[in-house]
Amino acid sequence: MDVTDQTFESEVLKSETPVIVDFWAAWCTPCRMLSPVVEEFSLEYKGKIRVLRLDVDANPNIAGRFAIFSIPSLLFFKQGRLVDQIVGACTKSKIISVAGNVWEEV
Amino acid sequence: MSEKEKRIYDNVIIGAGPAGLTAGLYAIRAGRSVLVLEQLAPGGQAVTTWQVDNYPGLPHVNGAELMMKMNTQIQEFNVPIVLDQVIQVTPGDVHTVHCAGADYSARTVIIATGAIPKKLGVPGEDAFRGRGVSYCATCDGAFFKDVPVAVVGGGNTALEEAEFLTRFASKVYLIHRRDAFRADQIIQDHVLKMSKIETVTPKVPFRIVGGEQGVQGIAIGPRDGKEEKVIEVKGVFIFTGLTPQTGFVKETVSLDKGGYIKTDQRFMTTQPGIFAVGDCRDNIVKQIIVAAGEGAAAAVLADKYLQPAGI
Numbered sequence: 280m281d282v283t284d285q286t287f288e289s290e291v292l293k294s295e296t297p298v299i300v301d302f303w304a305a306w307c308t309p310c311r312m313l314s315p316v317v318e319e320f321s322l323e324y325k326g327k328i329r330v331l332r333l334d335v336d337a338n339p340n341i342a343g344r345f346a347i348f349s350i351p352s353l354l355f356f357k358q359g360r361l362v363d364q365i366v367g368a369c370t371k372s373k374i375i376s377v378a379g380n381v382w383e384e385v
Numbered sequence: 386m387s388e389k390e391k392r393i394y395d396n397v398i399i400g401a402g403p404a405g406l407t408a409g410l411y412a413i414r415a416g417r418s419v420l421v422l423e424q425l426a427p428g429g430q431a432v433t434t435w436q437v438d439n440y441p442g443l444p445h446v447n448g449a450e451l452m453m454k455m456n457t458q459i460q461e462f463n464v465p466i467v468l469d470q471v472i473q474v475t476p477g478d479v480h481t482v483h484c485a486g487a488d489y490s491a492r493t494v495i496i497a498t499g500a501i502p503k504k505l506g507v508p509g510e511d512a513f514r515g516r517g518v519s520y521c522a523t524c525d526g527a528f529f530k531d532v533p534v535a536v537v538g539g540g541n542t543a544l545e546e547a548e549f550l551t552r553f554a555s556k557v558y559l560i561h562r563r564d565a566f567r568a569d570q571i572i573q574d575h576v577l578k579m580s581k582i583e584t585v586t587p588k589v590p591f592r593i594v595g596g597e598q599g600v601q602g603i604a605i606g607p608r609d610g611k612e613e614k615v616i617e618v619k620g621v622f623i624f625t626g627l628t629p630q631t632g633f634v635k636e637t638v639s640l641d642k643g644g645y646i647k648t649d650q651r652f653m654t655t656q657p658g659i660f661a662v663g664d665c666r667d668n669i670v671k672q673i674i675v676a677a678g679e680g681a682a683a684a685v686l687a688d689k690y691l692q693p694a695g696i
Contacts, residue, residue: 303433304527306523306527306544308428308432308433308434308448308449308523308524309425309433309524310428310447310524312425312427312428313425314433314469315425315426316424316425316426316468319444319468329480331694340626343590344598345513346516346598347528348488348515348516348517348519348528348529348620349516349518349519349524349525349528350524350525351524352515358481366514366515366516367514367515367520367521368425370424370425370470370485371424371470371485372470372485374393382669
């Protein structure tokens with residue numbers, strides 16, 4: 280599911296569930312390579328973690344607010360707070376491991 | 386415990402870049418049962434190259450487009466590509482490829498895991514990763530509109546990426562530790578005369594400096610460390626070589642000092658039936674066409690390897 284400059288507050292910052300936001304752009308090929316990995320992770324952790332995508336071209340405010348200078352970047356949010364991030368394409372194990380570090384209950 | 390598939394594949398290919406995809410194409414056309422394992426979507430490093438000018442037959446092709454074409458061509462032959470991460474390979478009469486999700490049995494294994502950009506190893510590099518430090522101009526160049534950036538390196542990749550960055554940046558400092566660049570002459574002739582590019586040689590980077598807002602500069606100087614100078618830039622793009630992705634087989638096959646897999650003239654590693662091709666191998670020439678060629682050759686040689694056994 281996509282999140283935008285307009286919906287970021289309600290979908291991410293006010294979310295009770297932990298959220299991972301996948302910052303991407305259409306022209307970024309490593310972002311496209313990471314997509315199926317993120318997709319698979321999101322299916323496995325359905326109900327425990329919400330995974331949202333943010334297009335940095337269409338949503339410059341949020342991309343600017345979190346000083347995104349490299350994509351793909353995965354940002355991990357817990358109760359409205361940014362708690363960790365992964366820069367660059369990575370494996371599913373890496374996402375699981377960071378998620379496990381930041382959210383004990385996962 | 387991950388589940389183990391009962392079936393035994395003739396070839397399990399690890400990696401779906403140019404080497405692995407081409408190996409898959411040749412193996413399936415030889416009538417072999419094939420499985421390709423990839424930890425991301427297919428494509429490999431080649432997808433980050435903006436323009437490939439040295440792949441014969443496809444002039445000026447975009448790297449991502451080239452890889453998409455390769456993948457599409459292979460899909461026509463129904464080569465299965467499974468999204469999984471290989472953890473280890475146990476050699477045997479039948480080799481076992483252990484993945485995060487499942488284990489697979491293979492009569493031959495072709496390792497085509499490629500390489501990733503090498504780190505520079507200076508202070509600030511990790512701290513500012515994603516906040517100005519980048520290893521991919523086509524991914525991140527657009528974030529540096531009308532600001533100065535630095536490129537570190539002197540080979541083909543460094544110069545090509547510097548050229549790409551001139552689309553966005555106000556200025557591109559090209560920092561190299563020698564006076565002479567290693568890139569092909571045709572690339573040097575074109576790139577070094579561009580008005581936005583300023584060469585900074587022979588200088589080595591000491592550290593990347595910055596603050597809350599990210600990178601603010603790169604400290605450089607002669608090798609002896611004297612006369613340090615900070616060049617003000619918002620981005621530092623690092624292209625100083627490659628690190629092979631071979632950690633998962635370091636107990637299984639012999640690696641050279643750089644971590645590349647040692648092979649013989651038939652692309653066989655020190656384990657019979659386990660082959661290695663492309664940028665993860667101890668070849669000298671890291672090129673898309675070479676990786677693809679080695680993938681083709683290894684698939685044919687793996688086929689021949691199985692024939693005496695009547696398989």
